[in-house]
Amino acid sequence: MEKKKSANTPAGPAQSFAAVASSRRHFIGLVGGGAVLAAAVPLAGCTADLPEAAVQPWRNPDRETDIRRFMLAHALLAPNPHNRQPWIADLREAGRIHLICDGERLLPETDPVGRQVLIGCGAFVELAVIAAAQRGVAVKVELFPGGAPADLQLPKDSRVATLILGESASTPADPLFAQIVLRHTRKTAYASDRALPDTLLSSWAETATRLGLRSGVAAGAAAMDPIRRIAREAYEIEATTANTWLESARLMRIGPGAIAANPDGISLNSPLVRALHAVGLFDPMEVPVRGSKSLERVMERWVPFETASGFFWLASPGNTRPMQVAAGRVYVRSHLLATAAGVDMHPLSQALQEFPEMRGPYEAIHKTLGLTGSGETLQMLSRVGFAVEQRGPSPRRSLGSILRT
Numbered sequence: 001m002e003k004k005k006s007a008n009t010p011a012g013p014a015q016s017f018a019a020v021a022s023s024r025r026h027f028i029g030l031v032g033g034g035a036v037l038a039a040a041v042p043l044a045g046c047t048a049d050l051p052e053a054a055v056q057p058w059r060n061p062d063r064e065t066d067i068r069r070f071m072l073a074h075a076l077l078a079p080n081p082h083n084r085q086p087w088i089a090d091l092r093e094a095g096r097i098h099l100i101c102d103g104e105r106l107l108p109e110t111d112p113v114g115r116q117v118l119i120g121c122g123a124f125v126e127l128a129v130i131a132a133a134q135r136g137v138a139v140k141v142e143l144f145p146g147g148a149p150a151d152l153q154l155p156k157d158s159r160v161a162t163l164i165l166g167e168s169a170s171t172p173a174d175p176l177f178a179q180i181v182l183r184h185t186r187k188t189a190y191a192s193d194r195a196l197p198d199t200l201l202s203s204w205a206e207t208a209t210r211l212g213l214r215s216g217v218a219a220g221a222a223a224m225d226p227i228r229r230i231a232r233e234a235y236e237i238e239a240t241t242a243n244t245w246l247e248s249a250r251l252m253r254i255g256p257g258a259i260a261a262n263p264d265g266i267s268l269n270s271p272l273v274r275a276l277h278a279v280g281l282f283d284p285m286e287v288p289v290r291g292s293k294s295l296e297r298v299m300e301r302w303v304p305f306e307t308a309s310g311f312f313w314l315a316s317p318g319n320t321r322p323m324q325v326a327a328g329r330v331y332v333r334s335h336l337l338a339t340a341a342g343v344d345m346h347p348l349s350q351a352l353q354e355f356p357e358m359r360g361p362y363e364a365i366h367k368t369l370g371l372t373g374s375g376e377t378l379q380m381l382s383r384v385g386f387a388v389e390q391r392g393p394s395p396r397r398s399l400g401s402i403l404r405t
């Protein structure tokens with residue numbers, strides 16, 4: 001496994017919290033004088049590496065001997081919004097895993113209808129199925145055994161799926177299995193001058209079609225510039241809307257102690273962020289205001305997110321709950337295919353979000369991608385390319401913490 005270099009940068013507006021603080025120029029400008037700087041100096045030798053306990057689940061999930069634990073040890077490495085990891089695995093019935101969406105881990109502001117959370121659950125299901133195949137076990141996935149939740153609200157503790165394990169051990173292994181522990185969402189700048197391999201583009205398209213969705217890649221300035229403009233505007237809206245900004249702020253884990261105690265959400269671990277936070281100069285609960293210096297700095301941090309070889313998009317016919325789960329299955333397979341090809345993938349979800357202030361960018365991104373006429377729903381939008389820095393895994397909750405036995 002690759003050596004991790006530093007903490008993962010966080011998602012959404014919280015990305016900016018970290019980045020504002022990690023700008024040395026700004027840091028020195030902020031602290032200005034000796035007393036505060038002196039307070040920060042003892043942290044200078046600190047490392048940004050995440051505490052080992054928080055990334056331990058990535059180390060060797062293969063060591064699990066029980067088949068259901070083996071499946072779940074891989075499934076919990078799934079990509080998911082804000083790294084909330086909203087899953088509970090109920091093992092009380094032999095030969096089955098009941099996947100329940102943890103009602104305490106929803107994102108009511110940025111994901112008011114629970115669509116993104118269900119995409120994360122779909123990714124979880126797909127990794128569980130891939131892991132089972134590695135042990136030769138077939139899995140039947142029964143979605144929403146208690147009925148699909150209503151379109152506009154995901155009730156707490158919804159039962160998303162029952163995974164029914166087959167008896168025989170003759171299912172062929174999935175070639176993507178080896179990529180599960182290598183897949184990471186890299187949030188640094190991407191190289192701007194490298195094309196994506198054609199074989200990857202065709203395998204993405206084929207994967208989406210097989211599960212009833214449609215994917216595409218926008219590449220080249222003419223296709224990418226309008227998407228960049230919409231994504232930037234959407235981010236500014238998310239950052240200046242108090243409820244959405246504060247939702248991210250509350251999920252921040254600052255420093256190794258907080259990250260180890262809660263290995264989820266948005267990890268901020270750079271020595272400078274920790275120093276600023278320690279001396280009270282970094283207050284994530286302060287919502288950026290339009291026209292302010294603080295919003296300007298927040299938006300400066302969006303610049304690396306505009307670097308990419310292209311934008312990968314994934315759309316579904318309609319927007320049913322099963323389609324959202326299927327989108328998660330396709331998304332994680334697409335990310336695993338990218339990992340195998342040495343390509344990075346980073347979702348930029350702001351323009352897809354359903355809170356009222358986001359309506360303009362939501363409509364604009366659907367129109368720009370040609371989805372309005374077809375009635376399709378955009379489920380994922382990610383920049384894709386080649387990260388210039390190889391960062392390590394993001395935190396994960398332990399296997400034990402998601403089990404109900």
Ligand SMILES: Cc1cc2nc3c(=O)[nH]c(=O)nc-3n(C[C@H](O)[C@H](O)[C@H](O)COP(=O)(O)O)c2cc1C
Pocket residue numbers: 010011012077078079080081082083116117119120123183184185186187346347348349350393394
């Ligand atoms: C539905 C969905 C939406 C996401 N949206 C964003 C996003 O807007 N910005 C971002 O930085 N990451 C986004 N991510 C990536 C998550 O932040 C990432 O999967 C999570 O932090 C776990 O990290 P990992 O993928 O490296 O394991 C999204 C992931 C999913 C599944």
